[in-house]
Amino acid sequence: MTATNCLGLVLVFCAALAGMSARLEAQFGPLVTPGQAAQARSQDELDWYLEIVSATGPTAAVQKVKIFVAAFPKSELLGAAYQYQLQAFEQLNDFDGMLAAGGKALAADPDSLNTLLALAPAMANRASARPDRVQLLSQAESYARRALDGIDQIKIPRELSIEQWNIRKHEMQSDAHGVLGVVAFQRSQFQPAIRELEMAISLVPRPQGVQFLRLGLALAAAGKKDDAEQRLRRAAELGPEPVRNVALDQLKKLSEGQRTLR
Amino acid sequence: MLSAAAVLAQSPPENSPLPDSPGKVANPSVSISDLARSGRWKEVAALADRNHRQNPSDPTALYWLGISHLKLHEPVASVQAFRAAEKLGLNSALSHEGLGLAYYDLNQFFLFEEQMKKAAALDPRDSTPYFYLGLYRWTIRSDAAGALQFFDTALERHPDDWKSLYQAGNCLEQLGKLPEARDRYTKAITLVEKSNDPFGWPYQGMARLLLDEKPEAALDFAKKAVSLQPDEYSNHVILAKAYERFGKIPEAIKEAETATAQNPSDSTARYALYKLYREAGDPRAAQTLKAFQEVKTLYDRD
Numbered sequence: 212m213t214a215t216n217c218l219g220l221v222l223v224f225c226a227a228l229a230g231m232s233a234r235l236e237a238q239f240g241p242l243v244t245p246g247q248a249a250q251a252r253s254q255d256e257l258d259w260y261l262e263i264v265s266a267t268g269p270t271a272a273v274q275k276v277k278i279f280v281a282a283f284p285k286s287e288l289l290g291a292a293y294q295y296q297l298q299a300f301e302q303l304n305d306f307d308g309m310l311a312a313g314g315k316a317l318a319a320d321p322d323s324l325n326t327l328l329a330l331a332p333a334m335a336n337r338a339s340a341r342p343d344r345v346q347l348l349s350q351a352e353s354y355a356r357r358a359l360d361g362i363d364q365i366k367i368p369r370e371l372s373i374e375q376w377n378i379r380k381h382e383m384q385s386d387a388h389g390v391l392g393v394v395a396f397q398r399s400q401f402q403p404a405i406r407e408l409e410m411a412i413s414l415v416p417r418p419q420g421v422q423f424l425r426l427g428l429a430l431a432a433a434g435k436k437d438d439a440e441q442r443l444r445r446a447a448e449l450g451p452e453p454v455r456n457v458a459l460d461q462l463k464k465l466s467e468g469q470r471t472l473r
Numbered sequence: 474m475l476s477a478a479a480v481l482a483q484s485p486p487e488n489s490p491l492p493d494s495p496g497k498v499a500n501p502s503v504s505i506s507d508l509a510r511s512g513r514w515k516e517v518a519a520l521a522d523r524n525h526r527q528n529p530s531d532p533t534a535l536y537w538l539g540i541s542h543l544k545l546h547e548p549v550a551s552v553q554a555f556r557a558a559e560k561l562g563l564n565s566a567l568s569h570e571g572l573g574l575a576y577y578d579l580n581q582f583f584l585f586e587e588q589m590k591k592a593a594a595l596d597p598r599d600s601t602p603y604f605y606l607g608l609y610r611w612t613i614r615s616d617a618a619g620a621l622q623f624f625d626t627a628l629e630r631h632p633d634d635w636k637s638l639y640q641a642g643n644c645l646e647q648l649g650k651l652p653e654a655r656d657r658y659t660k661a662i663t664l665v666e667k668s669n670d671p672f673g674w675p676y677q678g679m680a681r682l683l684l685d686e687k688p689e690a691a692l693d694f695a696k697k698a699v700s701l702q703p704d705e706y707s708n709h710v711i712l713a714k715a716y717e718r719f720g721k722i723p724e725a726i727k728e729a730e731t732a733t734a735q736n737p738s739d740s741t742a743r744y745a746l747y748k749l750y751r752e753a754g755d756p757r758a759a760q761t762l763k764a765f766q767e768v769k770t771l772y773d774r775d
Binding site: 246250258261264265367373376 | 550
């Protein structure tokens with residue numbers, strides 16, 4: 212098994228662990244410019260949109276978005292509706308659904324950090340098993356870089372304090388650097404991968420086990436056995452159980468002197 | 474610009490009926506009204522939900538669900554309840570006002586305006602829809618002239634409403650019609666003083682208008698605004714400016730610090746504080762300037 216294939220398998224399950232980075236509040240949260248918010252033009256249109264917002268479970272949400280789109284194909288709320296559908300497909304672990312919904316959400320709102328940072332990790336983490344791997348990695352990288360640019364330029368609602376924003380900003384930057392690290396790894400560019408994955412860890416006060424696992428795998432692939440062991444041990448400490456199991460398995464292989472990823 | 478939610482923070486004019494009855498509804502519930510009057514909205518929601526389950530065809534319970542969810546800042550549930558009530562035949566000024574405010578809270582201004590117009594049509598003597606429409610035109614659309622028309626219409630229906638008087642004065646001030654603005658503020662102040670209502674806005678307006686012309690009077694008005702609404706940061710900003718006019722820099726700094734603490738995301742207060750620190754030779758000026766720049770970059774639109 213090649214290094215990238217091995218990481219690909221790990222990342223698919225990491226993706227399932229990660230879930231959506233933030234609760235989606237498309238359209239209805241505090242807005243910087245409420246006057247520019249997408250408007251429903253009839254009560255029925257908003258009623259159907261609220262059916263999506265209040266859907267119980269991802270399957271229902273996916274269906275309700277389909278109904279909404281069919282009934283109101285020119286709605287200003289389409290972009291927000293597709294963001295909900297993207298989230299629902301992610302919960303259903305339906306990657307093709309995510310790609311379709313995310314593409315439509317981005318068509319409506321190309322700068323949506325929610326969408327960019329939902330699509331980019333999914334693409335990077337699942338690319339290895341797909342025939343369109345190269346294209347997915349390229350898109351993931353592009354989306355992550357767009358997100359990083361957007362984070363730097365964003366205006367925030369006054370309801371959000373600077374302290375709250377800084378926490379959220381660093382989480383998003385961490386996510387984006389994590390994507391760049393995975394993309395680099397998938398391209399066998401181990402030094403950039405290590406740099407990006409270290410950056411991802413450094414940006415958050417409490418990094419997750421999965422982040423150390425990725426970095427440990429990248430270090431192992433780069434032949435940095437001692438550093439790799441250290442990060443894998445940290446991953447095993449932090450867990451959760453699936454991360455711990457993979458980390459311990461990798462540690463065992465390293466200690467047996469195997470170049471597991473090469 | 475204020476956020477959409479800001480309108481909900483504004484009380485309706487004083488002649489607005491309490492939401493003790495949505496209009497022509499069957500079997501009005503007194504106990505819910507009592508709970509609503511005392512602001513126990515979670516209990517209102519629970520009782521209304523129970524009543525709705527017992528009698529699903531009665532729109533009254535749904536009306537109360539809508540109102541209580543609105544008050545609990547749950548606008549999605551509020552809209553859904555009001556809409557269900559509407560589909561059961563509820564069609565009153567109060568229900569349209571409630572639904573309109575719930576739409577507003579969801580940034581759905583097209584539907585908000587539609588509902589306020591329906592409310593106004595059903596109760597032509599009610600000033601409340603016009604007051605809310607005015608607030609919307611000003612806070613969301615920055616349309617002082619359009620907002621003024623609505624506030625004037627509200628005042629035709631309720632001439633003693635000091636909140637509409639203040640808002641009309643503020644629009645006139647924005648439009649550069651300062652004598653008329655002063656007239657509205659003065660009238661609002663007269664009414665506020667009669668009622669003892671803790672409403673400091675017209676005093677703040679007067680302080681702004683008189684800052685250059687009559688700084689002593691401005692200082693008094695600014696102090697009064699602060700005494701009436703000490704938690705409103707902009708009152709402290711004006712008071713800081715008034716103190717500064719008299720060279721009372723320590724007092725001005727204290728007020729600007731209060732304003733900044735109360736509203737950390739406001740760049741105006743930060744900048745006022747920076748200037749005062751600089752004037753006083755306070756070493757905190759540099760850090761405050763940096764904070765001002767950060768706040769301006771993050772929050773203020775170009």
